Every structure is written in structure tokens, then in C-alpha cells.
Amino acid sequence: MPTKTATRQKRTEKTPKPDDGSINGSSSKTTSKNSSQLAGTVTDKINLKEAQAEYKDRKKHQLESIKKTDKELLREILYQMVLGRVFEQKCAEVYRMGKIGGFCHLYIGQEAVGVGSMLALKEGDYTITSYRDHVQAMVAGITPEAVMAELFGKAGGNVGGKGGSMHMFSKEKGFFGGHGIVGGQIGVGTGMAYAQKYKGTDNVTLCFFGEAAVNQGIFHESLNMAQLWKIPCIYICENNQYGMGTSQARAMSISNIASKAEAYGMANEFVDGMDVMAVREATERAIERARKDGSPTLLEVRCYRYMGHSMSDPGKYRTTEEIKKYQERDPIVLFKDSLKEANVFTDEEFVEIENKAKEATQKAIDFAESSPFPDESELFTDIYAN
Ligand SMILES: Cc1ncc(C[n+]2csc(CCOP(=O)(O)OP(=O)(O)O)c2C)c(N)n1
Numbered sequence: 001m002p003t004k005t006a007t008r009q010k011r012t013e014k015t016p017k018p019d020d021g022s023i024n025g026s027s028s029k030t031t032s033k034n035s036s037q038l039a040g041t042v043t044d045k046i047n048l049k050e051a052q053a054e055y056k057d058r059k060k061h062q063l064e065s066i067k068k069t070d071k072e073l074l075r076e077i078l079y080q081m082v083l084g085r086v087f088e089q090k091c092a093e094v095y096r097m098g099k100i101g102g103f104c105h106l107y108i109g110q111e112a113v114g115v116g117s118m119l120a121l122k123e124g125d126y127t128i129t130s131y132r133d134h135v136q137a138m139v140a141g142i143t144p145e146a147v148m149a150e151l152f153g154k155a156g157g158n159v160g161g162k163g164g165s166m167h168m169f170s171k172e173k174g175f176f177g178g179h180g181i182v183g184g185q186i187g188v189g190t191g192m193a194y195a196q197k198y199k200g201t202d203n204v205t206l207c208f209f210g211e212a213a214v215n216q217g218i219f220h221e222s223l224n225m226a227q228l229w230k231i232p233c234i235y236i237c238e239n240n241q242y243g244m245g246t247s248q249a250r251a252m253s254i255s256n257i258a259s260k261a262e263a264y265g266m267a268n269e270f271v272d273g274m275d276v277m278a279v280r281e282a283t284e285r286a287i288e289r290a291r292k293d294g295s296p297t298l299l300e301v302r303c304y305r306y307m308g309h310s311m312s313d314p315g316k317y318r319t320t321e322e323i324k325k326y327q328e329r330d331p332i333v334l335f336k337d338s339l340k341e342a343n344v345f346t347d348e349e350f351v352e353i354e355n356k357a358k359e360a361t362q363k364a365i366d367f368a369e370s371s372p373f374p375d376e377s378e379l380f381t382d383i384y385a386n
């Protein structure tokens, strides 16, 4: 039976307990007047010394990891993170212009989680996630054009303009959505991984969900079954610390999510979600376990979303100071700084990567604009009625 000591690696052992709600596990006092009114939220001001020490520690780890990694893979990791950021910044802009209708949940700030983990997959592996799905969809190989046109509700969209922001999907790319029911994908993902094992493959499933989903029964039922039957599912809890406007501290009796796996004897790790290489390494360890004999893993990846829950969130439950604190630890800036220090890319190469992401985003917008709306005849297709 896996234990904490057997499954956590050196780096994560050193990571302080995350129970106080701050990403480095260090506590600081609430300082602003406004913050005292927000019971249960993390409202500490930036402690510069602490932030700098944490940044240095992370960079040290990234540098070691970067030295062991192929340059082209590093380029792809940076490109996918930058593409995710630029693409979604554009989404916010065009949403405000009325080009995108309905719900739209952005991933800005969390890019290191989806990119770091998914780029460790191989052919035949599967991914499933929540409604916050644009970046994962693109990393899976769905084109930015198809994602943007879907957001616009156009016929050229990923699912013909009939799903919108929350329902990206591609069986060919092994990307099984895009799910709106909180925690619903945990059961489906467990089933997908069961099928991979049943068919005798060594493939695995990455199943992403937020920390609020952990309070649902489906999480516990799925983990129990996965461990009992050795189902190769890697449960990635993206702990961005809020479920809509409710902070984790107000909704969960035990905030250390990784340790919940121990109730089922499952391997688990707490991972720094601002460090893309740490996410990749933890996922690689989980994948190795899963390919070997189907053993599942729970990864709690601590991250932060800079934008509101969705585009219609007024964001009154947290302070701008808190958001700023996490932006000081931005995963893309950190990764770029590490790459610079390791002399991996020239200045021209960095510019090239950014330009490529901007061009891909513009191409996606042009495609979405020029694509027609679905034909009226599509109204009664793809309907499931019982
Ligand atoms: C079963 C269910 N209950 C409630 C909702 C409404 N709802 C949508 S998102 C959300 C918060 C989920 O937060 P979390 O799981 O932490 O994911 P995040 O949005 O932070 O990525 C809630 C309560 C829902 N969609 N499904």
C-alpha cells in the first residue's frame, strides 16, 4: 500500500504544509481594513522577503529540471503556456465586446498545471476536465481556430458551435471534455481509465477538477474504486482556492486535499502549480505508477486564478492585494526567467515564441469571425432525448 513517504519525492517533502491557504505554506497577518470583512479568505499583503525567498527556491528547482530537459520540449512548454495566456486574454476582450455569449471561465494564472501535466502524455492517453477547458483543449491538439469559433458559437467551432465554452471535445485527440457539472468528470474519467486497462493498454487518463469538487461524493467513490481495482487514472485537483466566490477555507474541514487520498491507500503528492517543471515531474511519477500496474494517484496542484470565476463574476470576495500577491509569482514569468538564466533561448527566440502565440490567436479570431453560424437544419441534430 503506498504511503506518504513512499510516494512523495524529495522536493515535495520539503514543501511546507499548505493548510494556511498561502501557496508557500507560510502564514502572515491580515493587514487591510477591507480584508477583515472577508471572513475565510486569504488576504495577507505581499511579504516581499518571503516572496523573494520562495521565488529563488522555485527558480533553483526549475533550473535543475531545465538542464535535464530537451530544448524542443522546453520550447513547446513555453509556447503552450504563452498561447494559453494570450488566447484567453483575447477571449476576455472579445467577450466584453459581445462576440462570445453564455458562460466563459478563464484559466489565466493556472497555465502551468494543464501544460506541465498534459505534455507528459503519450499517444492513446486521455484527458478530461471541467468547464475551464480552453487551454487543455488546445494542449490536446484541438486548434485555436476551432476553440475560438466554438466560443463564438460558429459552425467552424470544435463541436459545430453547439457546445460553447464549457464543452470542447475531441475523441480523436483523446480529449473528452469540457464538463459543466462540478465533479461529474471524476466518475467519467475513472470509467475512461477503466476502459484503458480493460483493453489491455498501458495508457492513462488525466482527470482535472477543482478543489470544490472534492466535497462531492463522486470524488470519494471514484478514488475508492480506482485504488481497489488499480485503475490508471491520475486525479489532478487544481486547487485555485475558490469555488465560485467561496474560499476553500469556508467550505472544507481539512484543506490538505492530497492527504485525502490516504483514506483510500492511494499515492498522492502536493505540487506547486506555479512551477511548470514541478507539475511535469509529479505527473511523470504518477504516469510511471499508472503504466506499470494501473495504480492511480491524486495530485493536489496549488494554483490561483487571476480572473473571476467566470466573465460575469464581480469578484467581491477577494482583495486586489491578494490577486497581486499571486501575480508576483506568475508561472510564465518564472519559467521565462529560469530559461534565461539557463541560457536556453536567445532573446530573438523568446520574441519568436510570443509572436507565434499572438499570430495563432489572431488567426483564431479571424477564423471565428468569418465562420458562419450553424445552419437552421442543425437545430435538431446531435440531440439525445430519452
Ligand atoms: C453539481 C454542481 N453544483 C454546483 C454547480 C455550480 N458551480 C459551477 S462552478 C462551481 C464552483 C466549482 O469550483 P472548483 O471545483 O473549485 O473549480 P474552479 O471553478 O475553481 O476551477 C459551482 C459551485 C455545478 N455546476 N454543479
Ligand SMILES: [Mg+2]
Binding pocket: 210, 211, 212, 238, 239, 240, 241, 242, 243, 244
Ligand atoms: Mg477552485
